[in-house]
Amino acid sequence: MTILDVKSDFPILDQTINGHQLVYLDSAATAQKPQVVIDAVNDYYKFDNANVHRGVHTLGQRATDAYEGARETVTKFINAKQSKEIIFTRGTTESINIVARSYGDAFITAGDEIVLTEMEHHSNLIPWQQVAKRTGATLKFIPLEADGTMTMTAVKQTVTEKTKLVAITHVSNVLGTINPIKDITAHAHDMGAVVVVDGAQAVPHMAVDVQDLDCDFYAFSGHKMGAPTGIGVLYGKEKLLNQMDPVDYGGEMIDFVSLTDATWKELPWKFEGGTPIIAGAVGLASAIGYLQSIGFDKITAHEQALTDYAIKELKKIDGIDIYGPDKRCGLVTFNLTDVHPHDTATVLDSFGVAVRAGHHCCQPLMKWLKVTATARASFYVYNTFEDVDLFIDGLKQAKEFFGDVF
Amino acid sequence: MSFNNLDTLYRQVIMDHYKNPRNKGTLEDGLTLEMNNPTCGDRIQLHFIIEGDTVTNAKFEGEGCSISLASASMMTQVVKGKSVEQALKLSQYFSDMMLGKETDSDGLELGDIEALQGVQKFPARIKCATLAWKAMEKAIEQEDEA
Numbered sequence: 018m019t020i021l022d023v024k025s026d027f028p029i030l031d032q033t034i035n036g037h038q039l040v041y042l043d044s045a046a047t048a049q050k051p052q053v054v055i056d057a058v059n060d061y062y063k064f065d066n067a068n069v070h071r072g073v074h075t076l077g078q079r080a081t082d083a084y085e086g087a088r089e090t091v092t093k094f095i096n097a098k099q100s101k102e103i104i105f106t107r108g109t110t111e112s113i114n115i116v117a118r119s120y121g122d123a124f125i126t127a128g129d130e131i132v133l134t135e136m137e138h139h140s141n142l143i144p145w146q147q148v149a150k151r152t153g154a155t156l157k158f159i160p161l162e163a164d165g166t167m168t169m170t171a172v173k174q175t176v177t178e179k180t181k182l183v184a185i186t187h188v189s190n191v192l193g194t195i196n197p198i199k200d201i202t203a204h205a206h207d208m209g210a211v212v213v214v215d216g217a218q219a220v221p222h223m224a225v226d227v228q229d230l231d232c233d234f235y236a237f238s239g240h241k242m243g244a245p246t247g248i249g250v251l252y253g254k255e256k257l258l259n260q261m262d263p264v265d266y267g268g269e270m271i272d273f274v275s276l277t278d279a280t281w282k283e284l285p286w287k288f289e290g291g292t293p294i295i296a297g298a299v300g301l302a303s304a305i306g307y308l309q310s311i312g313f314d315k316i317t318a319h320e321q322a323l324t325d326y327a328i329k330e331l332k333k334i335d336g337i338d339i340y341g342p343d344k345r346c347g348l349v350t351f352n353l354t355d356v357h358p359h360d361t362a363t364v365l366d367s368f369g370v371a372v373r374a375g376h377h378c379c380q381p382l383m384k385w386l387k388v389t390a391t392a393r394a395s396f397y398v399y400n401t402f403e404d405v406d407l408f409i410d411g412l413k414q415a416k417e418f419f420g421d422v423f
Numbered sequence: 424m425s426f427n428n429l430d431t432l433y434r435q436v437i438m439d440h441y442k443n444p445r446n447k448g449t450l451e452d453g454l455t456l457e458m459n460n461p462t463c464g465d466r467i468q469l470h471f472i473i474e475g476d477t478v479t480n481a482k483f484e485g486e487g488c489s490i491s492l493a494s495a496s497m498m499t500q501v502v503k504g505k506s507v508e509q510a511l512k513l514s515q516y517f518s519d520m521m522l523g524k525e526t527d528s529d530g531l532e533l534g535d536i537e538a539l540q541g542v543q544k545f546p547a548r549i550k551c552a553t554l555a556w557k558a559m560e561k562a563i564e565q566e567d568e569a
């Protein structure tokens with residue numbers, strides 16, 4: 018039962034690779050773009066392009082309306098209380114780095130604890146390592162269960178009154194684990210800590226409500242949900258954002274400037290130094306509109322059905338290791354016994370099937386899994402059951418091929 | 424693409440080096456150099472003994488795909504007993520071969536390394552094949568500085 022049938026909305030998918038129909042199963046790295054998003058960006062440049070928040074001419078007003086309109090769209094999309102809590106960035110990495118630089122350096126001091134998990138993407142690990150080095154704070158990690166989930170007992174043991182900040186991924190890009198952000202946030206707040214959530218792998222796949230989660234900061238990228246690369250979002254609670262200094266200084270973010278001093282604009286603009294990513298924001302708003310027209314309940318159900326089917330079929334192949342919990346979000350990470358994931362991915366590519374192979378920007382998690390690398394197939398709105406079948410066929414070919422050569 | 428194309432990449436001799444690596448292990452003396460491919464996690468540890476002008480022994484350990492480990496096996500096999508100059512020339516030859524440039528094998532004993540020629544058709548895998556060679560060049564550089 019295919020729930021969604023939207024492949025034809027994505028022109029890139031209509032091509033052959035190495036003589037085979039392209040099967041794109043690397044959406045957790047970056048998603049393909051629907052024609053409506055490509056058109057929205059194209060039309061913006063064709064009809065409305067100008068710089069924002071300056072000048073009085075008509076194009077300038079149109080560009081400003083498009084950019085600030087995108088902010089309103091994002092505000093409603095993640096149910097932020099107000100649009101001043103939405104800061105446009107280049108992506109999740111920049112969003113987290115703003116919090117690390119601006120909030121971390123100012124409010125974390127020697128002896129404080131920063132709590133992370135062992136499943137963090139490098140983008141939610143390295144910025145905190147650097148904060149710890151600059152401030153003298155200590156890093157602590159919530160331990161994982163064998164299946165790659167975490168218990169609230171482990172959370173409560175790790176997040177204590179010494180904890181100043183918890184930085185955690187909403188969904189693991191390797192295991193697909195969906196973390197209990199709402200419960201973790203409630204406990205962290207009891208301990209007086211602020212919570213930063215890496216939502217890069219969650220926002221494209223499920224309805225996210227930042228007020229319901231009650232987290233203090235939430236970061237995500239546009240490119241994993243059909244928007245262009247180079248646009249992302251940092252959500253932050255107004256009270257905290259107001260206490261923080263800008264990270265990028267220069268044009269666009271200033272209020273009054275003298276030769277020796279300056280004051281900043283109000284939120285959110287004080288964090289958006291320089292000409293912003295206008296076309297990216299337009300593309301992001303379009304992608305949000307596209308996904309909402311499908312409906313997130315359907316998107317989640319569709320990906321769940323594909324993932325369950327893929328796991329069921331994978332388990333029929335002898336010598337497959339599958340990593341991660343039963344309940345997971347839109348991806349499956351695996352290894353074929355005695356075949357390195359690079360080799361698996363090369364064979365799959367020769368059959369037109371694109372999967373990721375490597376450490377997925379999670380070197381500590383690879384160590385935890387006791388592997389050096391894995392292969393990963395990740396699903397999105399445009400994938401079909403036939404895609405899964407072609408992927409499984411390709412894997413069987415890989416197994417046969419390497420079985421033959423050994 | 425059929426298996427025929429894959430066969431140009433995964434030739435029998437490559438699979439043999441992958442399954443039965445030559446010179447796998449460590450050396451007590453000499454220099455050790457670790458290098459990884461940060462984009463994919465392949466890692467190689469190279470052990471080299473250079474006496475005078477000659478690479479008298481070479482061993483490796485590592486984790487990686489068939490191409491990176493077969494290449495390490497072939498590299499250690501071919502440079503062992505060669506002069507440092509010859510080893511560097513072989514490395515240049517290998518690099519040129521990967522980039523599809525004109526190669527000059529004049530006076531070079533190539534061993535099995537030509538079996539990796541098919542990698543040039545798989546650009547994403549060139550870094551796998553060159554990892555051991557880059558480690559070797561770096562080891563020689565360090566020896567020079569010492």
